[in-house]
Amino acid sequence: MGATETSNPEATEPQRLNIQSLRPLSSFSYSGGRNEFRRLCQTIFAGGAPRFLRTDDNRLVVFRHADLRAMAVIPELGNVPSGVLAARAKAGADAGESFVGAAMVDVFANQFFFTNEPIHTPLRRMTLSQIGPKRMPELEGIARSCIRRILDETPRDARIDFVQDVAVKLTVSFWGELVGLTADEMAAMVTVVRAMSPAFSATLDVEELRAADKAFSTYRARIEGAAMRSLTAGGHPFVEGLAAELARIDLADDPDCAGIVPANVGAMLAGVLTDGFHTTAVAAVNAIWVLAREPDTLAEIRANPELLTAAIAEAWRLEPPALMFNSYAIGDIAYNGFLIPKGTGVLMMWGAGNHDPRAFPNPARFDLSRGGQGLTTFGGGAQICPGRHVAMMLTRALIEGLEAADLTVEPTDEADAWVEGHILSELRTFPVRLGPTPR
Numbered sequence: 494m495g496a497t498e499t500s501n502p503e504a505t506e507p508q509r510l511n512i513q514s515l516r517p518l519s520s521f522s523y524s525g526g527r528n529e530f531r532r533l534c535q536t537i538f539a540g541g542a543p544r545f546l547r548t549d550d551n552r553l554v555v556f557r558h559a560d561l562r563a564m565a566v567i568p569e570l571g572n573v574p575s576g577v578l579a580a581r582a583k584a585g586a587d588a589g590e591s592f593v594g595a596a597m598v599d600v601f602a603n604q605f606f607f608t609n610e611p612i613h614t615p616l617r618r619m620t621l622s623q624i625g626p627k628r629m630p631e632l633e634g635i636a637r638s639c640i641r642r643i644l645d646e647t648p649r650d651a652r653i654d655f656v657q658d659v660a661v662k663l664t665v666s667f668w669g670e671l672v673g674l675t676a677d678e679m680a681a682m683v684t685v686v687r688a689m690s691p692a693f694s695a696t697l698d699v700e701e702l703r704a705a706d707k708a709f710s711t712y713r714a715r716i717e718g719a720a721m722r723s724l725t726a727g728g729h730p731f732v733e734g735l736a737a738e739l740a741r742i743d744l745a746d747d748p749d750c751a752g753i754v755p756a757n758v759g760a761m762l763a764g765v766l767t768d769g770f771h772t773t774a775v776a777a778v779n780a781i782w783v784l785a786r787e788p789d790t791l792a793e794i795r796a797n798p799e800l801l802t803a804a805i806a807e808a809w810r811l812e813p814p815a816l817m818f819n820s821y822a823i824g825d826i827a828y829n830g831f832l833i834p835k836g837t838g839v840l841m842m843w844g845a846g847n848h849d850p851r852a853f854p855n856p857a858r859f860d861l862s863r864g865g866q867g868l869t870t871f872g873g874g875a876q877i878c879p880g881r882h883v884a885m886m887l888t889r890a891l892i893e894g895l896e897a898a899d900l901t902v903e904p905t906d907e908a909d910a911w912v913e914g915h916i917l918s919e920l921r922t923f924p925v926r927l928g929p930t931p932r
C-alpha cells in the first residue's frame with residue numbers, strides 16, 4: 494500500500510485499515526538491532542516507502558516522526574495489557590502451564606508499562622513522585638557518590654569493558670542503594686542484569702529466552718526480597734514512600750485491559766526498575782560511545798558545561814537506546830481517516846522517529862545545534878517514559894564524574910559489538926581505556 498493509499502482525509506466515515514495488506518517490516522530484511530536499524534532508516538526514508546508497515550504477525554508498524562508524535566497522544570492507543578502479553582508469550586514459546594518466558598512476563602506484569610486506566614495513572618503518579626524532576630537533586634547526590642566509588646575502583650590505562658565495569662555497575666549501585674541491596678547482592682546483580690538482555694530480543698530464540706528467564710527469576714527474587722526487607726527495617730524512604738502509596742490503591746485486577754495492581758512494593762519495583770537497571774545502562778553507554786567520537790564537542794562542553802544535556806540528547810537521537818516498543822489499541826482508533834480496530838497491536842518505532850529526515854535533516858549526522866525539539870527517544874503522550882529524568886541525570890553525572898577525575902574514554906580499535914535482533918540498540922561490550930584528559 495502506498496503513502497497516498499493510507500491517507501483518506503476526504504472520507505466522512507473512517508475506513509478500516511487493512512493491516513494484512515501492508516508491506517511487512519521483514520521485507521526490508523529488518524529483524525532488530527542497531528546496524529540493521531540504520532540500514533532500514535536509510536531505505537524507508539529515501540522516498541517511496543509506504544506510510545505504515547506491518548509485522549509478520551500483523552501488528553501495525555508506525556515509524557514516521559509525524560505519525561509517532563500524533564498517535565502517541567491518542568487516548569485509545571494504550572499499553573499492551575499484561576494478559577495480552579502473557580498470551581503472546583505463551584503462543585510464541587512452548588505452550589503449557591510453565592512456558593519459556595514465564596518469569597519475564599511475571600516481572601513485566603508488575604510494571605505499569607503493561608497497564609491501562611484506571612490502574613495506569615495511580616501507578617505512574619506514585620512512581621513520578623519518587624523519580625520525577627522534584628527528586629532529582631537528592632537522587633543526584635546518591636548518583637555522584639556511586640560514580641566516584643566506581644571510577645576510583647576502575648583501573649587506568651588498561652582495557653576495560655565500559656558496559657560491565659562502569660555503566661551496569663552504576664545502575665546497579667544507584668538503584669541498589671535506593672532499594673536496599675547489600676554490597677554482595679549488588680556485586681552479584683551486575684551479572685544478573687547483563688544476563689537479562691535477551692528479554693529485549695525481537696526474534697524469540699528459545700534457548701536465549703530460557704537463559705534470560707532464569708536471570709529474571711533471580712532478579713525478581715533479589716529486588717523483591719531486598720525491598721520487602723528494607724520496608725520492614727525502615728530507613729528506606731524510596732521503598733516506604735512507594736509502599737504507602739501502593740497501599741492506597743483499591744482497584745481490581747483486569748489483566749485483559751487495565752492490567753494488574755502489583756501485590757507488593759517489591760514486585761512493583763522489580764517491574765518498574767527493569768529499564769532502570771538495564772536500559773539506563775544501555776543509554777549511558779550509547780551517549781558515551783557517540784561523544785567519544787566527537788572530541789570537538791567534548792572540548793566545547795568543557796568550555797560550556799551547560800551544553801552537556803543537549804549533547805546527551807543529541808547522542809541519544811543518533812543512537813536511540815530504545816528502537817521500538819509495543820502499544821495496543823484499547824479502543825477503536827480513528828487516525829488519518831482510517832480506523833484501527835480495538836485489539837490491534839501497534840509497534841511504535843520510536844528510534845526511527847529520531848532518524849526521519851523530515852524532522853531531523855541529515856539525521857545520521859551529530860549536530861549539537863538541532864535544539865532538541867521533537868525527539869522520540871522516550872516515546873510520547875500519556876505513556877512518555879517516567880524514567881527519562883533519572884536516565885539523563887545519571888548519564889550527565891557519569892560524564893561529569895569522568896571529567897572531575899580528569900579521565901577520557903578512549904575506545905580501543907576493536908569492532909563494535911552491537912547486539913543484533915533486539916528492540917534496543919545495545920552494545921554487548923564497549924572496550925575502552927580510561928586515560929588522562931588531553932589538555
Ligand code: HEM
Pocket residue numbers: 572604605606607617624765766768769770772773776813814815818819820841843869870871872873875876877878879880881883884
Ligand atoms: C534511557 C533509558 C530509557 C529509555 C530509552 C526508555 C524508553 C522508553 C520509551 C520509548 C517508553 C515509551 C514506550 C511506549 O509508549 O511505547 C518508555 C516507557 C516507560 N519507561 Fe522508559 N526508558 C528508559 C529508562 C527508564 C527508566 C530509568 C525507568 C524506570 C525507572 C523506565 C520506566 C518506564 C515505564 C514504567 C514506562 C511506561 C510508562 C507508561 O506506560 O506510562 N524507563 N520508556
